Amino acid sequence: MTGLSLGEKLFIQGGIAQDLRTDGRKRLTYRPIYVETGVIPQANGSARVQFGGTDVIASVKAEIGRPNPMQPDKGKVMINVSCSPTAAPIFEGRGDEEVSAELTVTLQRCLLGGKSGAGAGIDPTSLVVVEGKVCWDLYIDGLVISSDGNLLDALGAAIKAALSNTGIPQVQVAADASGEDRPEVDISDEEFLQFDTSGVPVIITLTKVGRHYIVDATGEEESQMSSAVSISINRKGHICGLSKRGGAGLDHSVILDMISVARHVSEQLLNKLDSEISAAEAVQNEL
Amino acid sequence: MTGKGSATPATYSPSPTSRKGKPPAYKDGDLNWARPDGRGFQQCRPAYFRTGAVNAASGSAYVEIGNTKVIVSVFGPRESKKAMKYSDIGRLNCNVSYTSFSTPVRGQQLDHKEYSSMLHKALEGAIILESFPKTTVDVFALVLESGGSDLPIVISCASLALADAGIMMYDLVASVSVYSLGVNLVIDPISEEESYQDGSLLISYMPSRKEVTQLTVTGEWSTDKINEAMNICLDACGKLGEIMRMCLKEAASVSSEVNLGRPGGRLKGLQGA
Numbered sequence: 001m002t003g004l005s006l007g008e009k010l011f012i013q014g015g016i017a018q019d020l021r022t023d024g025r026k027r028l029t030y031r032p033i034y035v036e037t038g039v040i041p042q043a044n045g046s047a048r049v050q051f052g053g054t055d056v057i058a059s060v061k062a063e064i065g066r067p068n069p070m071q072p073d074k075g076k077v078m079i080n081v082s083c084s085p086t087a088a089p090i091f092e093g094r095g096d097e098e099v100s101a102e103l104t105v106t107l108q109r110c111l112l113g114g115k116s117g118a119g120a121g122i123d124p125t126s127l128v129v130v131e132g133k134v135c136w137d138l139y140i141d142g143l144v145i146s147s148d149g150n151l152l153d154a155l156g157a158a159i160k161a162a163l164s165n166t167g168i169p170q171v172q173v174a175a176d177a178s179g180e181d182r183p184e185v186d187i188s189d190e191e192f193l194q195f196d197t198s199g200v201p202v203i204i205t206l207t208k209v210g211r212h213y214i215v216d217a218t219g220e221e222e223s224q225m226s227s228a229v230s231i232s233i234n235r236k237g238h239i240c241g242l243s244k245r246g247g248a249g250l251d252h253s254v255i256l257d258m259i260s261v262a263r264h265v266s267e268q269l270l271n272k273l274d275s276e277i278s279a280a281e282a283v284q285n286e287l
Numbered sequence: 288m289t290g291k292g293s294a295t296p297a298t299y300s301p302s303p304t305s306r307k308g309k310p311p312a313y314k315d316g317d318l319n320w321a322r323p324d325g326r327g328f329q330q331c332r333p334a335y336f337r338t339g340a341v342n343a344a345s346g347s348a349y350v351e352i353g354n355t356k357v358i359v360s361v362f363g364p365r366e367s368k369k370a371m372k373y374s375d376i377g378r379l380n381c382n383v384s385y386t387s388f389s390t391p392v393r394g395q396q397l398d399h400k401e402y403s404s405m406l407h408k409a410l411e412g413a414i415i416l417e418s419f420p421k422t423t424v425d426v427f428a429l430v431l432e433s434g435g436s437d438l439p440i441v442i443s444c445a446s447l448a449l450a451d452a453g454i455m456m457y458d459l460v461a462s463v464s465v466y467s468l469g470v471n472l473v474i475d476p477i478s479e480e481e482s483y484q485d486g487s488l489l490i491s492y493m494p495s496r497k498e499v500t501q502l503t504v505t506g507e508w509s510t511d512k513i514n515e516a517m518n519i520c521l522d523a524c525g526k527l528g529e530i531m532r533m534c535l536k537e538a539a540s541v542s543s544e545v546n547l548g549r550p551g552g553r554l555k556g557l558q559g560a
Contacts, residue, residue, distance in 0.1 A: 070482075098404070105401040109505050113486070227412070229502070239513060242504035249412040249457075249498025252517055259510060 016209045030216045035276040037165040038284045045166025049158040053148030058158035060166045065137035075127020075135035079107050081142040110232035110241035121200035129171050149218040156203030161277045167192030201234040202269050204262045233266035331475040336534040338451040346452020350444040354434025359444045361452040364422035377419035381407040381426045389433040409442045409491035409501035415455040435477035439464045458493035461527040463520045490520040494528035
């Protein structure tokens, strides 16, 4: 999103300073959020989320796998993001690698918790079928269809919606086979288990333009940023991950202030998302 | 052959399972556990810095902190590739690589792909990119031995190498990480500790300007804990910055002589907060 004239740049910066952005929003207001669940029938769970002109899809696929020998009581969760060239021509070929890798790493940091698994949005112990032998591998794939800023928050919201849409098939382990190295399992295609997604955090990116910070920046606004901080916060108000994106240095008191602003915003966003997700689920069930 | 093979004791092989599978000294609720190398919770490892490690580079630095050994070379500024668009500010190109013998098991360096972009982010806020328009500066980091806290050490070393190369910067960047385990905050983890942490926090900081250039957090943290961890890190970064500055000063003062001395400081018993 380059090619802005000096006048346009000053207009964006001036608007943010006066708490009236180019699309009429205040600094801490989100664009309209649209959530649709169950968009990919082949996946165990999926969701499409739109923040204004930003459009992303997340899908969750579960496969039977073996737990890591170091952590026999935990299933594995993999997150991967790709950017489609339909969103922007620069994503064609290998052009999306840099953006995709950055989004993937940040999402992993924000959703999967520490090395020991503490603080993860998805409890990895709930994915184990037989300890040390059989577990579910959860593949979470994000896809950027249309990009107009704030990709990370949209992907975070889409993953949250997709996880609450996910049903993991019930698994029966043959009783006499539990001693074997590779026990035989019977995967039910009728009974599904729902995830507890109350612990999944939301990601809030605060973009600093001039002396102020804004949420849900559009592509144009992002081109004027001096720096941005993405903070993932759960229901308890705890920080589950944080990462600073490029640009200039920040005073540490500014970062602490950003964290408190993000916590305030996160409550509203969590409530908004939860109601949107349940509304989307209700629509899906009617069909 | 087979019978003999089974009778003789197994040949030595540094198996990762036997090392990492060792139960940590820490147990839930236990406040007084000891770190594997006997340090205090808020005590950094001794640091040794030295500039001018590579003759061919415009600037270079070598850092040894505990078992972690890193070498960084800076090349340029050179003309940007023709394919690049015109840019009135300079470009920074960063790359972090590991030697194949840097870890106990050969070729086991996993997910370090993001280190290059994280190094870039930590440095770009400190470099005055306007001072070399249309050109590119290359920063190549090589981790000779991975002993934990690799990324913060790479960042500190890279900023020293940039200073050695005479690239204009606002300030040196010192970087430190802490990890949380139970209720404790522990600074400058070694590899063994990194594998069982509950959460980690990494700060890159410009001590004189008092600005944070990069901050990443994983795991679940309350605000108070983040605050405490940040203060510990900032304090340690300040002290690390002093040592880096000392190393640069010494290198400058002995530059007329043959540079055989050890221009570097020893950091012992660095106490946080």
